[in-house]
Amino acid sequence: MSLANAPRPLGSVLIANRGEIACRVIRTARRLGLRSIAVYSDADANARHVREADEAVRLGPAPARESYLDIDAVIDAARRTGADAIHPGYGFLSENAEFVAACEHAGIAFVGPPASAIAAMGDKSAAKARMETAGVPLVPGYHGDDQDDDHLRAEAERIGYPVLLKASAGGGGKGMRVVESSGDFQAALDGCRRESKAAFGDDRMLIEKYLTRPRHVEVQVFCDSQGDGVYLFERDCSVQRRHQKVLEEAPAPGMTEPLRREMGEAAVRAAREIGYVGAGTVEFLLDADGRFYFMEMNTRLQVEHPVTEMITGEDLVEWQLAVAAGLPLPRAQDELAISGHAFEARLYAEDPAQDFLPATGTLERFGLDLTGAALDADRVRLDSGVDAGDAVSMHYDPMLAKLIVHGDDRDQALATLNRALAALDVVGVTTNRAFLQRLAGHPAFQRAELDTRFIEHHHDDLF
């Protein structure tokens, strides 16, 4: 694949991110012959992504607002280095429509969807209205404009308790509360509004039927600028702590082929409805009867994309760069197939014994001894943003690395995950490794008895 001769030629890419995702994007950029440009804050002057890129530009002081979230500083860095494209990674500016517009204005290709598609999915209520039009199934609920307390209460009664209050502008599990009965409604609404106002500057709410113990199953989609779209199957991300993913796998256990196709096609329909371009993820809740409901669409590359890469053999960052260069999708739907099974475990610098308080320090040792643990390098991948000797600060997300494994089937992949977790060599900073081991080694997890309250349900075994 030549990006230099594409409709929109790309010779260089600036990665507007840090940590493991910046390193991961640099790896593919290098393989494709692109010059890679890192950006950094003062806290990251010597970080791994800076060491690995072909060049690096300082953005500003440690606080993200003054560095990785500073749109002008990022655009300026891209201009000064002559970057043809900007890859935003995930988090930071990746779903910021204003940033996308600034890239377009500066004549730099944004590796992601158009601003209009981000805006369409950025608000949960508006997104649900669009999805309804596209015939994508929704959780029974209310996502209207009337935000009067009494009206919301009446809607909650109509939907039937328990219900889930969600901030329309929400994300990252914030501004979300389960309400068990009408007596709890007002207090929950007040609490959610406060939280949402503080976090997002917006206190509009939507209400959903609270599904008891659903699974979180999401579909990877990809669209090109010619209007073609495909799905790269699904991931099960049911194992969550406080609505945040901990362990992910692909494909989702127990999926039938008709359900897989139905969910995949609904996800592509959702993307098409908003004129999507690039990598996107459509998140669904799946109930025990095989009914699925649209939750939201993430308009970026997800943290957990490697499990999809492992089972399809595709490089999603390569796909993103190809699409940004104006090329058609590398493969058609009937050229994509699932091979084997993959897991991802997120390694965080945090202390499970102290309510998962982020941990800091210097990594005396950090790595994975593949040969010592008799692990196959083709089946095990450690996507990391750090090396031995690096300091872990409290400025950013505490995720250190992702451990990704592949097997011929789920059992084999899980056995490899357990061996690889044990072979991780991390000294100097407290991590959640032992917690991940208890999760991955749990008999109910082995039996794939998955739902979004797995951790809560097995609390006593896991802590």
Ligand code: ADP
């Ligand atoms: P956020 O954008 O804050 O991450 P989501 O809407 O994606 O919020 O929901 C996060 C998680 O909350 C889901 O993965 C699921 O575990 C749970 N959840 C969301 N909606 C419902 C629902 N209607 N019923 C039960 N659980 C839900």
